[in-house]
Structures are given as structure tokens and as C-alpha cells.
Amino acid sequence: MLLALFIGIVTLVTTAGVVTRRFWLPAGINQHAAAFDSWLGIVIAILGIAFLGAQIALAWVIWRHRDRGQRAVYWDGSPKFEVFSIAIVTVLFLGASVGGARLWTGVHMSDQPAALRIEVLAKQFAWNFRYAGPDGRFGRTKLDLRNDATGNPFGIDDTDPVAADDVSNAALRVPAGQLIELRLNAQDVIHSFFVRELRLKQDAVPGMEIPLRFIAAKPGTYEIACAELCGLGHHQMRSVLIVLPPAEFTAWLAQSKNP
Amino acid sequence: MTPTPHVHPPSPPGQHRRASFTALYAGMASIIMLFGAFTSAMVVRRGASKDWRGTPAPQLLWVNTAVLAASSVVAERARRHLRNNDRVHFNYWWSGATLLGAGFIAAQGLLWRRLVDAGVYLNSNPGSAFFYIGTVAHALHLFGVWLWMFYLWTKAVRLQLGPSRRTGVDVCTVFWHFLGVLWLYLMFLFIYWGNR
């Protein structure tokens, strides 16, 4: 009987944790985050009901049909019950899959033109970001020019005139309210770009250039974490996303010339 | 730590033979999965970059294929003689199959030697890499079955096999045929698809 009680306790404590939201997602900073949170809320509500229902049913059955010397009923199944439960569960689960799909297509399949493109280069154990500058074009890079000591992590080739106004930085500064497209790349192993407030995560894979689009609406500073095991410094691979009002961003970009 | 003793009735007749074949088919399924995985890796890898340079196809390859095909035919003949209780002919043909099998494996060694001499290494390009992986994995399986074939041969020459003791020969032969078909598949994959 203790078990029925214990099941009740863990169920209630877990539910309390979900309801009080003491440990929860941070406030989002864009529309995607708002949509994400409301969809997550719906899913958690449904799963919560299922969780409570199943655990309480289990605890109740254990208590209700405890051994009091009675003879068990001989009941070995019910096709009707199976069909009924398959139907309900299928609708519920496939509904979940379809309901969340719009959120996903919104992230990865929109064809709006991006206002700003930023190259992201991940490496053990740092993030680097490159802006094209006023000409809107990224200059040529060479692998053997990559050098952190000289402040050229991208290996920008200075002989290319297009490269002259390129800006590279260890923090990601973006203008608020504009559609940003990151082009993620990694030079050594797989890393993953994760900003909690954007509700976004995307692996940066060597040999691939993966786009990731977002609009950050609310100015502020947010932490960027690496979310794919990348070696012994994985836990310290940190950078920040600084969302600036557009005017401030333009001013910053103009005064940050590559050395 | 002696587990509780258990009393068993005798096994029904034919159980061992059926079980041997079932185990063979299960083994084949896993081999198919192994080579299936290599194949899909090859397709993905070829599509991933533009560095595909085809797979080597020296003349010797056709000789080897012929030797392997011959060994299968000979082993099949042997198996039939055993079933008809013609042990003398079985021994001739089975010896032939064992020799041809050894010949194929030796010739494969020669083939790899020639390729290396021609500068085709495992890491030269993805095509050569998959060629070596596929043919070596095939040869290792084949060598395992050949050891069994050889073991059966030692039993055969001591006349320990007969129509009622032929499960080993049958399973071994079917396995051998399977590896022959697998070889043809690899040839199709490397020579036709790989150079297209």
C-alpha cells in the first residue's frame, strides 16, 4: 500500500514543480519564443493530464485490488477496449505532431529575405561572428590565414578588396526587430548554437554551412551556449548575444573595422 | 552454483537440421544488413562530395569471379552426390570445391597486391576505400566458411559423412552460394554503379 502512497507523492511533487514554474524557461525575446511557449504549454497540459491520470489510476488499482483473499476475475482482454484506446492515443499523438509542425516550418522554411547575414564560426572552444560590412559582401578567406593571435579567426584574406570592411567579433551583436540569418560553420568538431531566450538551437557542423534565421525583438544581453559535446572545454564554450536598437547597431558596426 | 537439474525428453528427429538452416538464414540476414549499411554509406558518401573517382576493375577480378562461380557449382555437385549416398564422388567434388575456394581467397590476395602496386590504396579515394572494405569483409566471411568447408573435408576423407549426416555439408554449401551471390552484388556495386 506504501507504493500507492509513494506513487501519489512523486506525482504530486512533479506536478507542483510544473505548476509553480520555479525552474522554467527564461522569458522569450521574440514572436517565435511566444509561439513556442504557448505550444509547449498546450503539450504539457495534455501530457500532464495523461501523467496524472495514468499514475493515479495505477496507485488506485494497487489499492483497490489489493490482496484481501478474494479470487481474481478471469478477464483476458477486450478488443473493443484496444481499438478505443488505439484510436484515442493515435489522435492525440498525431495531433501533437501536426500541431507543432507550423512552429518548425516557421523556423526552417520561411523564404523572407534576411536583413542581415552573419557568419558564425565555431571552434574548440569559442564562437566567432563575421559581418560583411557596408558592401554587404563577405571577403575571401583562407584556411592557413586563420589565426587567433593576430585577431583573424576566420582567416580573412586582406588582399581581397571585398574583405576590407568585414568585421569579426567574439560576441554576436544584432539589431533588434530585423530578420537575421546566421550561417553556421565549425572548423574542427561539431558544436551547437543555443540561445535559450530565442528558443533556438542548431548544430554547427564542419564541412556544412547551415542557415538559422531569427528576429530578436527585445534589446538586452543573452548567453550563447554550446550544446553539442565538443571536447574538454565544452562547458566553457560561452559567448553572448547582444541585441541592440538598430541605430546603435549601425553605429557599432561602422566603428568596428577589422585591424 | 549447480543449477537445478532438468530432465529432458529426446529431441524430435529433424530438429537439428531445421535449426541449422534457420540459424544460417538468420546469419545471412545480419550479413545482408552489414553490407546494406556499407552500401548506404557508399551512396551517401558519393553524394556528399565531388571527389568520387570510381572503383578499380583489374582483369584479375573476372578470373576470380569465375573461380568462385566454379567452386559454387562444384560444391553443389558434391552435395548432390552425398545425398545420393555416392560418397566417393562426393569426396572428389568436395575436395575440388575446397581447392577452388582456397584458390579464390589466394587470388583475392593477389588482386589486392596488384592494386597496391598500381598505387590504389585504401585511402586513395572513397571508391577505392569502399572497394577494399567490401572485398575484404567478403573475403573474411568467405574464409570463415572455407575453414568449415575444410573441416568437413577432413571428415569426408575419413568417410564420416553420409546421407543421414549431411546437414553440415548442406548448410555450408548454401552459405557458400550466398557468399557467391554477395560477390556478384559487390561486383555490380563497384564495377557498374561505382564507375557510372
Next chain:
Amino acid sequence: MRTFLSRYLFSTDHKTIGIQYFVLSVLAGFVGLALSVVMRIHLSYPEAKIRLFEILWPNGAPGGVMTPELYLALLTMHGTIMAFFLLTTVPLGGFGNYFLPIQIGAHDMALPRLNMLSFWTTFLSFLVLLAAFFVEGGAPLSGWTAYPPLSAAGPIAGPGQGTGQTLWIVSIAIFCLASLFGSINFITTTLEMRVKGMSLFRMPLTVWAWFITALISLFAFAVLMAAGILLLLDREAGTSFFLPTGLLINDRALPNQGGTPLLWQHLFWFFGHPEVYIAVLPGMGIVSTILANFARKPVFGYKPMVWAMLAIAGLGFIVWGHHMFISGMNPYSSLAFSVLTLTIGVPSAIKTFNWLGTLWGGRIQLTTAMLFSLGFVSVFVTGGLTGIILGQPSLDIYFHDTYFVVGHFHMIMGVASVFAMFAATFYWFPRMFGRMLNEKLGRVHFYITFLGVYGIFIPMHFAGLAGNPRRYADFTQFEFLQDLTILHKFSSHCAFTTAAVQLLFLANLIYSYRRGPLAKDNPWNATTLEWLNKTPDAVHCGAYEYSVPGDTKDFRMQHEEAR
């Protein structure tokens, strides 16, 4: 000497081999558990100087403070040992070997010598894995998933990525071979060695589960084998399957050209997802049997249970992409994988309903075996439901590689399977060793473990909700992680308690093996054939004929004829 060797070491008897597997895996399980305790100590007290760490790993924990590379090495070894040498071997190699033949009335496995070979191959694989701790650079730090380029680039990618990683791959390849041998044996035995009257739909659900698990591992391990060979060649032979052009690691350019890291992920997860079911399906079979026995009722929906397991096995091979939603894979395929993934939830849910149905109207006897089985149902529900969140790419985009995932898979793959193992141990110990396990110790062990696992893994879900990435050697470098320290401390302390209680289980095993009360022939009044000490000539009914109306006893054994 000769008899000792042939009876206990190189025995071809399925019962001895089953016990060998069981002992090896319990040993491995405790090693894996100890590693997790060490990791949790470090996570909760990253600065503490612990003398024991320094003694164990003079290079990895200088001054008693663990280095990140040691933490990641422990993490890799914990995952690998638990996934392969506990979750894969106990349910199938241990209990499956011992009980599958006698539950279907066979005198042994179909291929006894192959059976012995698979055990010793497994053993060799375990030794090779452990050797990784003792080589230069230590054990690999790339996790049990070993994603390249980290796992393929060699020692320049980090300590442990040299010889340690090579040994890891070799160990896994050997393990694949052992599993393939084992699977062939299980499949053949089930199909060909059944006693007269034991039709497929009269087999106990345990046999079905082992059979289906063997089918899964037959296909899955062959693919992992192929992947392992390719990875090994990338490391040792200079090929470029997984290594792309232009890698610059630690300021050194690699010569490799044209490979793709995603290829490994596809191959690995094609194995890795079915691996989850390899771990948990035997548990489902065991739990179904035990619930029926101690509720004194037939399994509710026997055939749907079988079909559900077959569906899970089949679908399990086409959902691997849900591990790769954020890997850079085509976003359209993510949607397809999502639909398939949530579909696989349907048979799992059906099984849960049927377990509740089995209990309904029963006469529930709370033995320790039953407690663990009921605990299994509870954690299976908890761990399963969060899968509905992770199976959607739109939500996984936030939760991927956070502690939410850690909590999820530990619940459903780890705890659920381990609960089933405990249940099976308590249920079958009398048959294996002729004595009963101590029920009182068992109960204490169960109740603390039950609360303990919730205490360990529920906080991890909340850490994941707050965005805590997994596989971090410490949580000191990020501002937002400071707030979560209390969750990790709570989780760690629950882990210490739970781990300590497992020693009680070990003590129970050893004590009861020598001093436990002698077992009766059929102590649980069960229906299946393993409780006879003689193989019957034929069976006459299904495996779960409990409380049949009109019978005087409340169980009818499979060999008994209906009156």
C-alpha cells in the same frame, strides 16, 4: 580441473552461460553506477578536493579536483558500460539464456557452442573497454555516441581521443559480433526448439520479447559494426568517410577530404534507436509476466501485447532521425521522422493500458518482484510521456541535448529496464539458485530506490526546462546555470542514497545465495514451464491461465490438460 573449466568457465549449458552473463553484467552495472556517483560528486562540489579521486586518477584529478577531460571520460564510460554491458546483456544474455529454452520446453539453446562463444566474446569486449582507462590520455571523451570529427580526428581533438577512443571502437565492434552470435541463437531456438503444443501464441510474453529483441539486435548491431569499421578506418587508415575537407583542429590542418559527419549520426542512430528497445523490450515481457502472476490474472490483451512489441520493433528502425532534428539534416525529413516517432508512442501506450487492465480486478500481492514491476509501469509512463515533447522537432529545438533529455532517457531506458531486471531477479532467483531472496531487504531496497530515481531524474527535467545543456563538466561558467545548482545538488544527493541502497541488493544476493530459505518447486504458483523440473511432452494451454473459472487452483500450468 578439466571438469571445473568445462562446467563453470567454458560451459555450453545455457543456464551456466545465463549466470555468467548475469554476473558479468551485475559487475559492469556496479562499475557504471560508481562512475555516475563520482560524476555527481564532481558536479555538485566542483571545487572539492577529494583524496580518493587523486588516488584513482593521479593525472585526471590532480590535487583531488577532477579535470573536465576526466569528467567527460567518466561520462563516456558510464554511458557505454550501462548501455551495452548492463542494459543489453542482463535482460537478453542473462535471463534470456537461462529461461528462454526452458520456457519453451527446449533442452538447451539451438547452438550451445555458439552461445559460449558469444559470452566470452562479450567478456573480451568488456576487458577491451576497461583497458581504455589505463592507456595514455585515458578513456575517450566523446560520449557513448562518439560523434566524429571529435571521435575520428585522433589525439589532437583532446586527451582520450588517441588510444582510448580506438579501444572504445574495437570494444564496440567485438560487442557487435557477440550480440549477433547471441541473436542468431535466440531466433533459431525460438523458432525451432519449441515443445509440442507450444504454438507461437502460447509462448510466454518473455519469450516473445526475447525473440523480438533478438531480431532487432540482429539487424541493428550489424549496422553499428559497419559504422564502427568505417570510423576505425578514418582514424587509423587515413580514409575520409566522416571527416570533411578543411578541418583545422588545434591549429593543425587535417589532410582529409570530402567526408560528412552526419553519415556517422545516421548509421549510429539507425542502431542507437533500436538499442533503446533492445534494452526495454525484455523488461516489458518480464513485467507482463510478473504482473499477471501476482495479480493472479491472465495478461490483459495477450495478442495486442505481442503485436505492440512487433510494431515497436518495426517502427523502431524508421525513427532514428529524431535524434538528429538539429543536426543540420534536411528540415523536411525532420517532420516525417516526427510523425513516425509519435506513431511509435501508440503501441507503447497500448502496453501501458494493458498492464493496468491486467491489474484491474486482480488479487494483487505486493512481493518485491511485483513492487519492481509496478514501479516499472510508473517510470515507464513518466519517461514515455516526455518523449512526446522530444519527438517534435519544434520543441526539441529547445530541449535537444539538455538535461531534459538526460532525465527522459534515464527514466525510460535506464530505470525502467533496471527495475525490470530487479523484478526478474527477485522472481527467478529461486529457480536459478534454489533459494529465496530476502523479501524484507528487497522491500527496503525497492522503496528507497523508487523514491530515489524520481528524486534523481525529475530535477533533471526541470534543469532541462531551464535550458541546462548536458555533458557539461561543471556549471560554473554560465550565469543562468548558477540558479540551477540546487537542482543538481538535490539530484546528486538522491543519487548517493540510491546508489548506497544498491549495495543492499548486492548484500541480499550474496546472503540469500548462501543462507536464504530453500525455495519450493513453484514458489509463486506460476504457470510457465521454467517452474517444472522436467520438460513436459507437450503443452496444452496459453502461458497465463490464472484464476480460470471452475478450476480448483487459481493457476493452470501450461503442460496441464484442461478438464
